[in-house]
Amino acid sequence: MAKVIRCQCGFLGRGASVEQAATAIEAHMRADHPELVGKVTREDLIAMAEEA
Ligand SMILES: [Zn+2]
Numbered sequence: 001m002a003k004v005i006r007c008q009c010g011f012l013g014r015g016a017s018v019e020q021a022a023t024a025i026e027a028h029m030r031a032d033h034p035e036l037v038g039k040v041t042r043e044d045l046i047a048m049a050e051e052a
Contacts, residue, residue, distance in 0.1 A: 002052035005045050009033070018049040 003021040005013045009032065013025030022045040029036050 003049045004052045005048050006050070007033075013045075014052060018046050021049055022046055 003015055003018045005018075005021045005025045007013065007025060007028060011025075011028050011032070013021045013023075013028055015021035015024055022042055025045050026037075026042070029040065
């Protein structure tokens with residue numbers, strides 16, 4: 001089942017698994033929200049995952 005994680009800005013990180021979706025959001029945060037890197041943990045992201 002595909003997963004999505006919604007960023008606070010509305011960006012959707014998508015993946016075939018929650019791990020892939022978390023990786024997509026981490027890359028997005030590094031690019032667009034560098035201030036959040038290190039504050040939002042991978043566990044936080046995984047907890048935010050929803051069914052795509
Ligand atoms: Zn964002």
